Amino acid sequence: MSSAGATVREMSSAPLPDIVSSLGLAIAQGQFALDLNSAEIAKTLTTTEIEIDGKNYNLLELGFLPTFYAYTEATVEAKLSYTINESTETSISGSASVKVRTPFVVVAATVSASYARKFSVEASGSSSIAARLVALPPPEKFLKVLNAVIER
Template sequence: MSAATRTTQALVTAPLPQIIEKLGLAIAEGQFALDRNSVEMARMMAETEVEIDGQRYNLLALGFTPSFYAYTEATVEAKLSFTLSESTETSVGGSVSGRVGAGLYMAAATVSASYARKFSVEASGSSSIAARLVSLPPPEQFMALLRERQRG
């Protein structure tokens, strides 16, 4: 099986639904990890205190907030390129020579022929997955609960 045939067959039989499903699950897992990290940062900010003019404040009370992120889009892209070329070369050549001497005539003939058929296959494929991540403000309910806990 040629390289072009193998590459074409791999693309045609690619499990596109499974690729999209895995991309979706990877984004969901990534989003969960990002959210968990932001909550952990909020917890660390609540525990980190700074002394100002003899009074102690945690970072949340001073207005610091954890960063939250969200995936806004994801793209799966696959490209395939292949080139197939064929060429045929044929050549025929010959020569005739003769000689006369002492009542004799001699003749000689040579014939040469060649035939070449060439095939060339070039195949390439590539794929990419891209995701866009943006920063979001913390959820308002989360921040309201943190402020309420700071007062109490």
């Protein structure tokens, strides 16, 4: 059972710390990308102007705000199942025949033997990663700066 045992040991020693670390880094990079996207939308809102009653206003001045998002939770789930079967089959069969012819006796015998040892390993696994993303109000400092700009 040495090859089957090695397979089981490999499957049981999944690099869980690496998976958790990768998830954490992916979320941090994703959060950074979300923040940059909100900042780009803020820039676009300041450069997009509309005319109202002969006066131009940018969208930020009119109260349009970029949406900010944040990851609130993340879950890693991994499932692994495996089955190991080992079987041994042995069979022996034989036959003998005797013929008597005077003055001779003829004896014949056949023997058949077989031995089989079988291993089978079945493995299945599944994993999932879920992250929850929620919209947040704009940062307080952003709103303060925005209000100061609007008042000028």
